[in-house]
Amino acid sequence: MIQAEKQIVAAERTQAEPRAGRPVMPTDYGVPASEEGLLPWRHATERLSEAMNYWIGTCRPDGRPHVSPIWGVWLDGFLFFDGSPETRRGKNIASNPNITVNLESGSDVVILEGIAEDITPDLDLRTRLSQVYTAKYADSGYSPGPETWEQGIYRVRPRRVLAWTTFPTDCTRWEF
Numbered sequence: 036m037i038q039a040e041k042q043i044v045a046a047e048r049t050q051a052e053p054r055a056g057r058p059v060m061p062t063d064y065g066v067p068a069s070e071e072g073l074l075p076w077r078h079a080t081e082r083l084s085e086a087m088n089y090w091i092g093t094c095r096p097d098g099r100p101h102v103s104p105i106w107g108v109w110l111d112g113f114l115f116f117d118g119s120p121e122t123r124r125g126k127n128i129a130s131n132p133n134i135t136v137n138l139e140s141g142s143d144v145v146i147l148e149g150i151a152e153d154i155t156p157d158l159d160l161r162t163r164l165s166q167v168y169t170a171k172y173a174d175s176g177y178s179p180g181p182e183t184w185e186q187g188i189y190r191v192r193p194r195r196v197l198a199w200t201t202f203p204t205d206c207t208r209w210e211f
Contacts, residue, residue, distance in 0.1 A: 055209050056207075056208050057206060079207075083138070088139055089107050089116065091124055091136055094133065095123075095130075101124060105118065108164065113190045114147065116188075134149055143200050144202075150194065151190070193209075195208060
């Protein structure tokens with residue numbers, strides 16, 4: 036791989052830290068106007084890394100919503116999950132790559148909005164994904180090898196993340 040290609044790959048590995056602010060909500064919800072009390076970005080990334088289950092929201096070609104629980108890993112500023120392009124979510128993503136990802140907690144909320152990409156990762160990324168998945172889901176017996184993702188892996192590129200632990204005082208929105 037030539038030096039310029041290596042720099043592009045390295046740049047794609049991590050997203051720049053997003054801009055923090057307040058989400059836009061109706062005034063009577065009581066979201067503070069000041070930035071005092073915003074959650075740090077690491078709060079969201081820790082929750083995204085630690086989560087065992089993610090709820091993926093996609094849109095069918097006819098506009099109807101579709102939600103499914105999946106396993107995944109947060110790595111290098113992206114959420115990765117696997118699955119056949121023949122699944123309902125895979126077909127939906129092929130038609131419309133806009134996606135929402137929600138964690139299971141209704142009190143320690145993290146909502147990711149982004150673009151899902153069906154990617155073909157290089158061996159280095161497949162190896163890293165294998166290691167992270169195996170460590171995370173070891174108790175479930177899921178131990179995929181790097182060959183697992185020669186195809187059938189999705190990368191979610193965040194556009195916006197919302198989070199809160201004490202609604203509405205620490206409601207935070209990050210924009211990429």
